[in-house]
Amino acid sequence: MKKKRLRKKGLSPVIATVLLVVMVVVIGLIIFLWFRGITEEAITKFDGKNIELVCEDVDFLSDYSVSGILSILNEGNVPIFGMKVKISEQGSHETLDIKDLASGWPDIGLRQGGIFSEALIGEFDDAEKVLIIPVLMGTSAQGDQSYVCGDRYGQDLVI
Secondary structure (H helix, E strand, O other), X not given: OOOOOOOXXXXXXXHHHHHHHHHHHHHHHHHHHHHHHHOXXXXXXXXXXXXXXXXXXXXXXXXXXXXXXXXXXXXXXXXEOEEEEEEEEOOEEEEEEHHHHOOOOOOOOEOOOOEXXXXXXXXXXXXXXXXXXXXXXXXXXXXXXXXXXXXXXXXXXXX
């Protein structure tokens, strides 16, 4: 009696190896892109300190007088490059740069002990709440970059 050999058909070892290599490369690429999206480039200030941590050290006073004059005093050691003004009214809000509202903001910002004062008559008439948020300047691989601190580092203006 003759033994019959059953011939099983399947992928050749070369094709299986190529498919395995392609799958590993694709999975590696997906992980690389995912990880790159998670990690942001850090903006640093003061000898490599992350700029988000520097926001805690910002110390300033802001005041809006009855006559419509906005005053900001930098009491801390951190230079303030700019300010964002978050105006809340009737369930919505708008965030503007201080340079859009006031023409007298210094180009270099407010250094230690620096004072800014300008009349903004009528800018906040309909506002229910106005929040002043500091903007800092830091360095990254692309050069100097501005960083807006979070709302929790801002100050409410009494209107």
